[in-house]
Amino acid sequence: MAIKGGHLVAKYLKEVEGIETIFALSGGHIEAILDGFTQYNIRAIDVRHEQVAAMAAQAWSVYAGQTGVCLVTAGPGFTNALTGIANAYLDNSPLVVLCGKHPLKEDLKGALQEMNQIDMVKPITKWAATCYETKRIPEYLSLAFRYATMGRPGPVFLELPPDILNVSVPEEDAPLPKIPTRKYTVHPDDADLKQAADLINKAKQPLFLGGSGVGFSCCDLALAQFMEQTGIPFILMNYGRGELPDNHPQSIWDIGNIGLTVTLAQADVIVIAGLRLNWLLQSGGAIPPTAKIVRIDIDPHEIDRNRQADAGLVGDVNSVLNELLPHLQKNDHSAWLKTLRTASAAFIDSELKARETPSDPIHPIRLVAQIQKVVGDDAYYVTDGGDTVYFGLVHFTSKLKAGVIGTASGLLGCLGTGIPFAMAAKIANPDKPVILFNGDGSFGFNAMEFDTMLRHNIPVVCVINNDCAWGMVKHGQELSIGKDRLQCTELAPRRYDKMVEALGGHGEYVTKDEEIIPALKRALESGKPACINVMTDPTALSPASVIFYQALKME
Amino acid sequence: MKFKLLLFILTKKLKAAAKSNPDYKKHLGLMQIKVLIRTADGKIGRLFIFDRGSFSAASSAENQADVALIWADAATAFRVMTSKNSDADTFQAAAEGKVRIEGMVPYLQWFTDGVKLAM
Numbered sequence: 001m002a003i004k005g006g007h008l009v010a011k012y013l014k015e016v017e018g019i020e021t022i023f024a025l026s027g028g029h030i031e032a033i034l035d036g037f038t039q040y041n042i043r044a045i046d047v048r049h050e051q052v053a054a055m056a057a058q059a060w061s062v063y064a065g066q067t068g069v070c071l072v073t074a075g076p077g078f079t080n081a082l083t084g085i086a087n088a089y090l091d092n093s094p095l096v097v098l099c100g101k102h103p104l105k106e107d108l109k110g111a112l113q114e115m116n117q118i119d120m121v122k123p124i125t126k127w128a129a130t131c132y133e134t135k136r137i138p139e140y141l142s143l144a145f146r147y148a149t150m151g152r153p154g155p156v157f158l159e160l161p162p163d164i165l166n167v168s169v170p171e172e173d174a175p176l177p178k179i180p181t182r183k184y185t186v187h188p189d190d191a192d193l194k195q196a197a198d199l200i201n202k203a204k205q206p207l208f209l210g211g212s213g214v215g216f217s218c219c220d221l222a223l224a225q226f227m228e229q230t231g232i233p234f235i236l237m238n239y240g241r242g243e244l245p246d247n248h249p250q251s252i253w254d255i256g257n258i259g260l261t262v263t264l265a266q267a268d269v270i271v272i273a274g275l276r277l278n279w280l281l282q283s284g285g286a287i288p289p290t291a292k293i294v295r296i297d298i299d300p301h302e303i304d305r306n307r308q309a310d311a312g313l314v315g316d317v318n319s320v321l322n323e324l325l326p327h328l329q330k331n332d333h334s335a336w337l338k339t340l341r342t343a344s345a346a347f348i349d350s351e352l353k354a355r356e357t358p359s360d361p362i363h364p365i366r367l368v369a370q371i372q373k374v375v376g377d378d379a380y381y382v383t384d385g386g387d388t389v390y391f392g393l394v395h396f397t398s399k400l401k402a403g404v405i406g407t408a409s410g411l412l413g414c415l416g417t418g419i420p421f422a423m424a425a426k427i428a429n430p431d432k433p434v435i436l437f438n439g440d441g442s443f444g445f446n447a448m449e450f451d452t453m454l455r456h457n458i459p460v461v462c463v464i465n466n467d468c469a470w471g472m473v474k475h476g477q478e479l480s481i482g483k484d485r486l487q488c489t490e491l492a493p494r495r496y497d498k499m500v501e502a503l504g505g506h507g508e509y510v511t512k513d514e515e516i517i518p519a520l521k522r523a524l525e526s527g528k529p530a531c532i533n534v535m536t537d538p539t540a541l542s543p544a545s546v547i548f549y550q551a552l553k554m555e
Numbered sequence: 556m557k558f559k560l561l562l563f564i565l566t567k568k569l570k571a572a573a574k575s576n577p578d579y580k581k582h583l584g585l586m587q588i589k590v591l592i593r594t595a596d597g598k599i600g601r602l603f604i605f606d607r608g609s610f611s612a613a614s615s616a617e618n619q620a621d622v623a624l625i626w627a628d629a630a631t632a633f634r635v636m637t638s639k640n641s642d643a644d645t646f647q648a649a650a651e652g653k654v655r656i657e658g659m660v661p662y663l664q665w666f667t668d669g670v671k672l673a674m
Contacts, residue, residue: 258660262646262649263646265642265643265646266642266643266646339650340650342649342650342651342652343646343647343649343650344649345649346649346650346652346654346655346656347649347655347656347660348660349655349656349657350656350657350658350659478587479585479586479587480584480585481585482585482587482607483587541659543659543660543661546659546661546662546665547661550661550665553584
């Protein structure tokens with residue numbers, strides 16, 4: 001029996017990788033694949049901008065535990081997707097991007113959307129290729145999925161021109177691989193394990209910092225045993241957050257970023273797992289020179305990057321922790337944990353008070369606290385913006401894996417990621433509330449996706465922290481060039497809630513503290529995609545703004 | 556008394572640095588912030604005012620500030636602020652409930668970094 005190239009793509013996705021949901025925006029060049037989705041019953045979430053397709057597919061890797069796939073058309077579809085691909089690349093997230101291409105037979109003839117896509121996308125992908133033969137589609141897709149997930153994960157890009165998508169081949173000429181993509185683990189040397197265990201066993205004031213490598217290695221069981229055995233206080237960041245619940249007795253999310261900064265300076269041994277020492281940790285500058293460092297990373301290049309390790313364990317976090325466990329002594333660091341909690345509380349006194357104190361205008365921390373009070377910790381929180389991300393990351397807590405994610409706090413600092421991430425979180429977890437805490441600036445990038453949410457019944461509740469500004473940049477300008485010379489940082493008090501209502505969603509407008517909780521309850525009960533537009537204190541800035549300003553000061 | 560004297564000397568040092576220390580002047584930049592250091596009872600305190608490169612100070616401990624370092628007592632304040640290991644000692648004092656920070660902590664870090672340049 002013959003099968004069309006486009007259908008072969010869908011067949012591979014469904015039958016080999018078990019993909020049931022993808023993110024796409026249609027286009028003529030990719031019509032045969034879209035028809036393949038119908039044929040093989042794959043749910044295509046068709047969005048309103050290709051960057052959302054890429055971002056939501058990246059988020060699918062985070063929330064569904066399965067490599068995310070997006071499909072975009074050639075030319076502008078491709079260029080629109082680039083920001084999302086770059087974000088996945090800098091976040092080390094697996095992502096398979098399938099893309100249209102002008103027909104091969106029209107190459108160099110001035111074909112519609114003819115351009116060199118591969119050279120443009122290469123620097124932001126782990127692997128980029130064009131498939132030239134219909135029967136080789138399964139082989140190329142197999143390569144794509146393996147590149148996306150093996151070692152340090154990342155995005156891959158596969159172009160499929162109409163010449164191969166719109167022609168049929170006998171199915172027996174294009175056999176599907178028998179083995180789906182799976183993780184291949186790397187294991188550290190015994191000597192390295194013993195060296196690391198020795199440091200951990202002797203530590204007096206240790207800390208464990210986990211990053212996205214913790215989340216992507218799915219190491220919850222090994223991590224729980226490690227924490228139980230060592231008694232080490234820990235914080236899980238980026239896509240590692242929630243691998244153990246935020247309310248775990250040794251989790252120190254309650255001390256926030258400021259508490260962490262203060263505490264880091266007092267630690268004598270720091271275990272850094274699946275986490276790069278990038279600008280968010282001052283490229284290693286936040287780590288005290290006296291501390292002993294144990295690095296665990298799937299990428300050997302990271303072991304000494306920005307800070308030499310005293311013990312370096314190369315491998316995925318799950319495998320490494322499992323191999324480390326037999327070498328670890330039972331330890332109790334409860335006194336250290338108590339000290340760091342009490343000390344940190346003295347540094348975040350104002351933030352803790354802001355949670356409990358009604359204010360007019362509403363302080364964003366108070367807003368977060370009120371949301372948390374209603375929604376609880378059995379929910380997904382997505383935060384997007386500048387200061388907004390800080391307030392959300394520090395003051396939301398969840399017991400779920402990836403329960404609190406600051407989508408714009410990655411290396412790309414990519415505003416606009418909140419809506420696509422929230423959409424993916426809700427599709428992957430339809431029974432859990434998904435709250436998107438969005439700055440008003442960042443909301444604007446992908447706000448039209450409320451249409452997508454309405455068409456596909458994705459009832460995300462978006463709470464806008466509306467300070468009528470690009471707040472973080474505005475506050476940075478206030479510090480660097482003065483309040484009287486602000487440029488391009490102020491927005492207007494727009495009724496985003498009305499915009500969402502006009503599309504058919506639920507809208508709420510909040511200006512007073514006592515209105516927050518009733519509005520949130522109505523939004524959740526509506527069962528619709530909802531927008532709660534909350535006017536907040538435009539003078540409220542986060543510590544992140546000050547740090548951001550200082551990081552860019554060059555003289 | 557010692558703490559009061561320490562704040563007085565610190566004011567003098569910062570004033571001098573703001574006029575003649577190029578590194579400190581660069582550090583000040585265009586920052587417009589107020590840093591308050593005081594005892595919890597408000598009896599001793601100093602407000603450090605930075606305004607686009609200029610520096611001044613006020614003695615009242617009741618002023619509003621962008622960040623305030625509030626010590627339980629003057630003796631602890633003097634001991635920790637003059638310690639050679641002041642970061643660790645501040646952490647310990649915080650753990651013992653002898654100091655707390657109100658407001659924007661990074662400003663305090665900025666202030667401390669400046670003091671190091673000025674000394």
